[in-house]
Amino acid sequence: MKVFINFLYLLLIQNFIFISVCQFVPDPRYEQTSTLVDNKIYFFGGSTRKPNYTNEVVYLDLSTLFNATWPLWVKNPMGIPSKEILASSCLSSIDNSTVFLIGGLSLDQTNQKIINPLLVYSFNSKTSQWNTVKTTGFYNYSVTLIRMNAVMNDDGNIYIFGGIQVNYTVKSTTHGSYLNKMNVFNTKTLTWSSLNLITNVPTPRASYTATLLNNSLIIYIGGLSKNKININMNEQTIGDTITARNAHSAVLTQDGRIIIFGGSSANSSTRTTTLRAYPDVAVLNTNVSPYKWSIPNISSANSPQSLCYHSAEIYKNIMIIAFGIITSDQLQTSAPLNKNIYLFNVQNYAWISSNTSTSIPPTSKETGSNNQSNDMTIGISVGISGFIFILSLIIGFSYYRHRKLKKNIIEIPGTDYYLTEISNNEKF
Ligand SMILES: *[C@@H]1O[C@H](CO)[C@@H](O)[C@H](O)[C@H]1NC(C)=O
Numbered sequence: 001m002k003v004f005i006n007f008l009y010l011l012l013i014q015n016f017i018f019i020s021v022c023q024f025v026p027d028p029r030y031e032q033t034s035t036l037v038d039n040k041i042y043f044f045g046g047s048t049r050k051p052n053y054t055n056e057v058v059y060l061d062l063s064t065l066f067n068a069t070w071p072l073w074v075k076n077p078m079g080i081p082s083k084e085i086l087a088s089s090c091l092s093s094i095d096n097s098t099v100f101l102i103g104g105l106s107l108d109q110t111n112q113k114i115i116n117p118l119l120v121y122s123f124n125s126k127t128s129q130w131n132t133v134k135t136t137g138f139y140n141y142s143v144t145l146i147r148m149n150a151v152m153n154d155d156g157n158i159y160i161f162g163g164i165q166v167n168y169t170v171k172s173t174t175h176g177s178y179l180n181k182m183n184v185f186n187t188k189t190l191t192w193s194s195l196n197l198i199t200n201v202p203t204p205r206a207s208y209t210a211t212l213l214n215n216s217l218i219i220y221i222g223g224l225s226k227n228k229i230n231i232n233m234n235e236q237t238i239g240d241t242i243t244a245r246n247a248h249s250a251v252l253t254q255d256g257r258i259i260i261f262g263g264s265s266a267n268s269s270t271r272t273t274t275l276r277a278y279p280d281v282a283v284l285n286t287n288v289s290p291y292k293w294s295i296p297n298i299s300s301a302n303s304p305q306s307l308c309y310h311s312a313e314i315y316k317n318i319m320i321i322a323f324g325i326i327t328s329d330q331l332q333t334s335a336p337l338n339k340n341i342y343l344f345n346v347q348n349y350a351w352i353s354s355n356t357s358t359s360i361p362p363t364s365k366e367t368g369s370n371n372q373s374n375d376m377t378i379g380i381s382v383g384i385s386g387f388i389f390i391l392s393l394i395i396g397f398s399y400y401r402h403r404k405l406k407k408n409i410i411e412i413p414g415t416d417y418y419l420t421e422i423s424n425n426e427k428f
Pocket residue numbers: 050051052053054109112
């Protein structure tokens with residue numbers, strides 16, 4: 001008996017050691033992209049400054065108790081086929097389990113030069129396997145998109161406005177042009193097309209956020225214009241004045257509030273030149289017309305560092321912030337990276353203590369906004385009357401149908417280590 005008990009102890013101790021030793025803590029990173037799939041937030045790639053990009057896929061499992069000081073990170077066994085940054089990812093509306101990873105920049109494994117990855121990969125979150133997706137249309141292997149934000153509608157189309165188109169075969173310091181096209185990737189036919197937008201087409205921009213509302217509008221907020229000026233975020237909105245920024249994040253609440261966090265207000269073509277944007281948190285109410293900004297009065301308790309190039313997802317009423325570059329009131333060129341997770345309650349506008357364990361109820365989908373869509377099939381003709389211009393940095397775009405997605409982060413480029421490459425690439 002005693003032997004048995006000793007054995008149990010031994011087992012326990014071994015488990016403890018095993019768990020302690022094997023607790024995976026990812027390196028801080030930025031320029032990753034994230035997607036919420038069920039109870040997991042997946043983070044794809046990013047730059048860890050160690051010195052190169054990572055192909056890691058890591059996730060946070062939100063279904064268990066969530067202790068933000070010691071979050072349960074898991075490293076997915078299969079990394080992205082290439083190490084990459086500045087891509088955009090979104091969850092398939094068709095099966096709710098496939099993630100499309102689009103665009104980005106990759107690193108040649110042998111000479112560490114920046115190259116384009118395949119334009120589209122798909123990740124099966126059930127099997128953790130990757131597939132390369134061969135697409136047709138006007139993009140091919142020599143061209144990629146970066147610093148854009150993709151949203152997917154119920155119809156199986158992924159909509160990507162703007163971003164920067166990089167032609168890697170043109171090895172000049174100015175390759176990469178800011179777009180104001182609406183590119184559409186049809187995930188059923190695997191073809192690309194570009195909508196023929198005529199009126200009120202917003203100016204080219206990168207590092208904005210895109211949020212799909214349940215009324216079929218995509219709201220584009222902020223970003224950097226091609227002349228490297230942050231785009232005014234207060235045109236055609238009412239309410240508080242919000243500092244223009246890029247590399248911020250946006251999530252949508254069930255009741256139609258878009259919560260933005262962080263970003264850089266530096267008017268700079270250098271991705272790692274960052275400056276805090278005030279306020280850290282602002283709320284755009286999309287239930288009123290015109291849309292209205294407000295700056296909530298948030299207690300400083302548990303408040304995070306200011307960040308840009310981070311990821312944000314919303315799960316139930318909690319906004320979860322991870323990774324990113326820490327911004328400050330001074331222009332910085334290579335500020336430190338964030339290793340913390342921050343939790344924000346979007347109901348009462350309070351940061352949640354990261355040293356108390358937060359129980360996020362595991363059942364039922366978070367924003368639950370998808371339940372009531374069927375009757376709302378909106379037949380607005382895409383591209384013409386369906387295009388609603390809300391502001392020069394907030395544009396609305398109508399779809400046939402709506403589906404609220406919370407793929408909102410803006411991943412922005414950073415350069416740091418690749419000094420030689422930086423001069424070539426930080427302009428993206
Ligand atoms: C970065 O590149 C070096 C040199 O090729 C390589 O040895 C190292 O494994 C890479 N590091 C990462 C994090 O990929």
